[in-house]
Amino acid sequence: MSVSLPFFRYHPDPLTTGSIRASAEACACCNRSTGWIYTATFYTAQEVNENFCPWCISDGSAAERFAGEFTDAYGLDDVSEETLHELTRRTPGFHAWQDPRWLAHCQDAAAFLGEVGYTELMAHPEALDQLCLDLRMDGWHDVSQLEHFLTHLGQGASAMLFRCVVCDTHIAYVDAS
Numbered sequence: 192m193s194v195s196l197p198f199f200r201y202h203p204d205p206l207t208t209g210s211i212r213a214s215a216e217a218c219a220c221c222n223r224s225t226g227w228i229y230t231a232t233f234y235t236a237q238e239v240n241e242n243f244c245p246w247c248i249s250d251g252s253a254a255e256r257f258a259g260e261f262t263d264a265y266g267l268d269d270v271s272e273e274t275l276h277e278l279t280r281r282t283p284g285f286h287a288w289q290d291p292r293w294l295a296h297c298q299d300a301a302a303f304l305g306e307v308g309y310t311e312l313m314a315h316p317e318a319l320d321q322l323c324l325d326l327r328m329d330g331w332h333d334v335s336q337l338e339h340f341l342t343h344l345g346q347g348a349s350a351m352l353f354r355c356v357v358c359d360t361h362i363a364y365v366d367a368s
């Protein structure tokens with residue numbers, strides 16, 4: 192299947208993450224049926240069905256027309272205004288149990304890779320180490336409990352995996368149902 196969706200620097204594979212799916216629905220912004228529709232978050236004060244096509248996300252027209260944002264800027268204090276703009280207004284967001292949170296690294300927003308379980312995390316030991324550290328800071332002091340929790344990621348709780356666009360380090364946070 193060769194699809195040339197617009198490229199999103201901070202969300203390189205929105206089909207895999209499920210934020211964009213194949214659909215015959217018309218875009219709520221341009222009214223075209225492009226074959227692809229957005230399925231995740233859009234924050235706006237307006238009444239709008241957020242079924243946008245990837246192109247209206249990519250060129251910023253959906254965010255502009257409906258005065259909304261795809262992602263909350265929470266936790267992104269270190270990134271530039273320009274990056275923040277690209278991320279919140281021209282990048283597909285994603286689904287999570289809790290409010291989605293975008294991670295940053297090297298003073299840039301990271302690229303969202305998707306929701307993963309322990310098996311996928313094991314392929315990125317640096318992300319696993321960082322998760323461990325974060326959880327311990329959050330008060331998980333019992334090592335065996337922590338290990339149990341991590342090895343069962345993918346069942347109930349899962350990890351949101353990102354990759355730094357500058358240094359390629361993988362980072363993650365835990366999303367619990």
Ligand SMILES: [Zn+2]
Pocket residue numbers: 218219220221222223243244245246247
């Ligand atoms: Zn559109």
Ligand SMILES: [Zn+2]
Pocket residue numbers: 296297355356357358359360
């Ligand atoms: Zn980095």
